Amino acid sequence: MPLLELRNITRRFGALTAIDKVSLSIEAGEFFTLLGPSGCGKTTLLRMIAGFDAPDAGSIWLDGRDLADQPPERRPVHTVFQSYALFPHMSVTRNVAFPLEMAKKRPDEIAARVKQALAEVHLEDKGASFPHELSGGQKQRVALARALVNRPRLLLLDEPLGALDAKLREQMEIELISLQRDVGITFVFVTHAQPEALALSHRIAVMRDGRVEQMDAPSRVYGFPANRFVADFIGNCTMLPVSVIEAGAHGLRLASGALGEIAAPPAERARSGQSGVLALRPEQVHIMAANAAHELKNHFAGRVRDFLYIGDVTTYVVELENGLRIEALLANSAPGRARFFEVDEPVKVAWRHDAGIFLSD
Amino acid sequence: MAAPHAARLTKWLIAGPPLAFLLAFFLLPSLIMALASLRYPGEFGGLAPLAARAGEESGLTLENYALFFGDWVYAQIFAKSLGIAALTTLACLVMAYPLAMLIARSPKKRRDFMVLLVILPFASNFLVRVYAWMIILGPLDLLFTRFAVVVGMVYVHLPFMILPLYTNLEKHDPDLLDAAEDLGANAWHSFWRVTFPPSLPGVFSGAALVFIPVLGMFAIPEMLGGKDDWMVGNMIKEAFLGTRDWPFGSMLSLMLTLAVLLIAGAAALYARKGAPHA
Amino acid sequence: MPESRWLWLPSLAVYAFLYVPLAIVVLFSFNDSRLSAEWVGFTLDWYRKLAADDAMLAAARNSVLIALAASLIATVLGTMAGIAMHRYRIGGLAFMVLTPVAMPEILLGVSLLVFFIQVLNLTLGLVSVLVAHITFCIGFVAIIVRARLAGMDESLFEAARDLGATPWQEFRLVTLPLILPAVTAGALMSFTLSIDDFVITFFTAGVGVSTLPLQIFTMIKVAVTPEVNAVSTLLMLVTLSLIVLASRVAPDALKGRA
Numbered sequence: 001m002p003l004l005e006l007r008n009i010t011r012r013f014g015a016l017t018a019i020d021k022v023s024l025s026i027e028a029g030e031f032f033t034l035l036g037p038s039g040c041g042k043t044t045l046l047r048m049i050a051g052f053d054a055p056d057a058g059s060i061w062l063d064g065r066d067l068a069d070q071p072p073e074r075r076p077v078h079t080v081f082q083s084y085a086l087f088p089h090m091s092v093t094r095n096v097a098f099p100l101e102m103a104k105k106r107p108d109e110i111a112a113r114v115k116q117a118l119a120e121v122h123l124e125d126k127g128a129s130f131p132h133e134l135s136g137g138q139k140q141r142v143a144l145a146r147a148l149v150n151r152p153r154l155l156l157l158d159e160p161l162g163a164l165d166a167k168l169r170e171q172m173e174i175e176l177i178s179l180q181r182d183v184g185i186t187f188v189f190v191t192h193a194q195p196e197a198l199a200l201s202h203r204i205a206v207m208r209d210g211r212v213e214q215m216d217a218p219s220r221v222y223g224f225p226a227n228r229f230v231a232d233f234i235g236n237c238t239m240l241p242v243s244v245i246e247a248g249a250h251g252l253r254l255a256s257g258a259l260g261e262i263a264a265p266p267a268e269r270a271r272s273g274q275s276g277v278l279a280l281r282p283e284q285v286h287i288m289a290a291n292a293a294h295e296l297k298n299h300f301a302g303r304v305r306d307f308l309y310i311g312d313v314t315t316y317v318v319e320l321e322n323g324l325r326i327e328a329l330l331a332n333s334a335p336g337r338a339r340f341f342e343v344d345e346p347v348k349v350a351w352r353h354d355a356g357i358f359l360s361d
Numbered sequence: 362m363a364a365p366h367a368a369r370l371t372k373w374l375i376a377g378p379p380l381a382f383l384l385a386f387f388l389l390p391s392l393i394m395a396l397a398s399l400r401y402p403g404e405f406g407g408l409a410p411l412a413a414r415a416g417e418e419s420g421l422t423l424e425n426y427a428l429f430f431g432d433w434v435y436a437q438i439f440a441k442s443l444g445i446a447a448l449t450t451l452a453c454l455v456m457a458y459p460l461a462m463l464i465a466r467s468p469k470k471r472r473d474f475m476v477l478l479v480i481l482p483f484a485s486n487f488l489v490r491v492y493a494w495m496i497i498l499g500p501l502d503l504l505f506t507r508f509a510v511v512v513g514m515v516y517v518h519l520p521f522m523i524l525p526l527y528t529n530l531e532k533h534d535p536d537l538l539d540a541a542e543d544l545g546a547n548a549w550h551s552f553w554r555v556t557f558p559p560s561l562p563g564v565f566s567g568a569a570l571v572f573i574p575v576l577g578m579f580a581i582p583e584m585l586g587g588k589d590d591w592m593v594g595n596m597i598k599e600a601f602l603g604t605r606d607w608p609f610g611s612m613l614s615l616m617l618t619l620a621v622l623l624i625a626g627a628a629a630l631y632a633r634k635g636a637p638h639a
Numbered sequence: 640m641p642e643s644r645w646l647w648l649p650s651l652a653v654y655a656f657l658y659v660p661l662a663i664v665v666l667f668s669f670n671d672s673r674l675s676a677e678w679v680g681f682t683l684d685w686y687r688k689l690a691a692d693d694a695m696l697a698a699a700r701n702s703v704l705i706a707l708a709a710s711l712i713a714t715v716l717g718t719m720a721g722i723a724m725h726r727y728r729i730g731g732l733a734f735m736v737l738t739p740v741a742m743p744e745i746l747l748g749v750s751l752l753v754f755f756i757q758v759l760n761l762t763l764g765l766v767s768v769l770v771a772h773i774t775f776c777i778g779f780v781a782i783i784v785r786a787r788l789a790g791m792d793e794s795l796f797e798a799a800r801d802l803g804a805t806p807w808q809e810f811r812l813v814t815l816p817l818i819l820p821a822v823t824a825g826a827l828m829s830f831t832l833s834i835d836d837f838v839i840t841f842f843t844a845g846v847g848v849s850t851l852p853l854q855i856f857t858m859i860k861v862a863v864t865p866e867v868n869a870v871s872t873l874l875m876l877v878t879l880s881l882i883v884l885a886s887r888v889a890p891d892a893l894k895g896r897a
Binding site: 050051052071072073077078079081082083085087088089098099102103146147150 | 794795812813817
Binding site: 368371372375376378379380382383384386387388389390391393394397456457459460462463466477478479480481482483484485486487488489490492493494495496497516519520548573574576577578579580584594597598601602607610611614617618621625 | 643645646647649650653654656657658660661663664667715716717719720722723726727729732735736738739741742743744745746747749750751752753754757758770771773774777781806831835837838841842851852855856859860863867871874875878879881882883886
């Protein structure tokens, strides 16, 4: 039995349907992420699980029991808020002890568990400090410790890493993964940052306009996006407009206008004559000198229009003969060299016959 | 929200007591006074009974309103009150604006101190502040004149104009003035075109905070003015405590309330409209 | 941008305008002369007379009693009103809380006069004054408390509930401690307003009871002696310290009124 089940949840705010018949189930011990752009409804869903909002239709089940009519304080669910919401008039110790005091635990048990919780987030010596004396990362960890100290069934995290700078965020991502693993509690994480979602989660639910577009493991969401929105939202993607010439069990033959034929991996619902796009990830597209030898099925000539140097890799924007632009990723193997190809240089781009994914319109 | 019954109970536990108190001691009395304006005065003052009784006037009547609209004198006093209120408001505005600008431009620490200096005279009792002017104007032979009344009104209400103005001006972008200067505006133009328009919500807040209380004042005209300077407040006081014609006093109070509501409404409307400038 | 003398000159003039009359009152409370026209000599006579003035002392006692009771009750009710106005949409609540503050005092005074006598058949006295004071003080406290709540992070209250606190526990352990400065400032403001009130008290006190402001008014109308200056100076000192105290406790509470 799944730990948390959302059954046909609908929530409306006036004329706006914020959540549209969403159903999903989350297993115990999972790190589950709700991913989507602002306004997609992910925070609304989180608040309903926590008890601060109620669905207009549908139900929420935790451990096989309907949560309806249960106020937030009676749900074994805790939240790490975006602003951390640490009580400014209480010390770190008292903040972390708060849920235990509400659960009426004995003082000696409280002291021991607070100590353990602070150790879990590496803040053992900050017990007597007050929130305003802490850095952003430290506040975040106190918020985590506080929400985990009495081992709730579910931990909800509302974009907790948003306010941290890039380096700190990466650090916290690693800490979050190991924390979740050590403590074994189910995490429901809300974010709009897809690299974060890919890095942290066991499963991701990609949301748009109140609906779940795709729910799957990160590698499958990335590698096999269900539609154009998901393909575009997760990672970078070039969409080549194509139409299906022949669809078979071994692969697709696609026509792409002036470029000619492209070989693509099989797609279940592709039919001959269908139009759509071929979604190609930059790392699948190889860039090489115009006359270089290779063995890849799909290859086209073009010119470098632009490039983006990120340090470890460079993304090239190559304009093909028919005016289409395609992104190709190349690792920078020689240190100190920003790029191998110059703007306007004639190059060849190529990819395997089983690279890319066909998405119908 | 989950557990709707508990949440609603909490809501009424918190809002209930103050609501009940204000219903009983603010709304109800106001309604009763509105009703009183439609009654006859009692034989020995106060109100006549509502139920019909032989030999006495009773029941409801519009005679109080007829009296007000029939006799020119009352309209004159109303107009005079409005005039004094307007004059006071204007004087307060002119005096308050430079000080409010200065405070808004001062560094934070000095600002707080300057604001405190504005609030402190408030510590003195209202009567004392009026009495001070009796002392000053007496020897100057200006006591019991219209001038004295206005000076007193301005003195008592000035802080109410300074504070909202300063709160508004504090939020102005100082770069705008530099930009204006850069583009060739002189000081007066800078002020009139760049500073004044966005300060209008503050001006209207302050004006409402001065105009409305002044309209209802009776103590200042009584202490600093002559018989000629009676305002609506004096008439109301006289009706309730002097001639004990309560219906008439109630009617006057209602007219005053109406005037205040109209002005407050206009100010609120403008405050909302003027917001885009800020 | 240099602050030009166009601002400094009128500003200093306004400060002088505000303070000089009060200084004169204080000064002449020490003047050894009945006619407060010229300075004759320093004396504490008027303060001595004050100490012996039974009517004045009784009025002072009433003022303090009423102010204590009114500020206590108004603070409790006003805090509740401020929280309710911030959290809930209750039709008419804001109107009823704020109108007594916005309206000319005379209207509240006369309507309560009619209400007490006509409807409640109550003899005017301490109780009627107390009720009247509470009515207009509630609004001030509510405004201050609501402003404080508006500036706080909403998720703090939700976090308390999320972590297991019932609504009452959340109020006692999180909301109340955090709004305490505003509540205190409200209490101090109420006390000051109550002690200083003249207009509303004038209509609701009746014949038997006098407060300090009423006594001062009578003195001014009947026979002006420097005793008025003396009691004014003392009253000024009291309310001054209260305002300074309030500004220390909650510095922003007093500023963003309008």
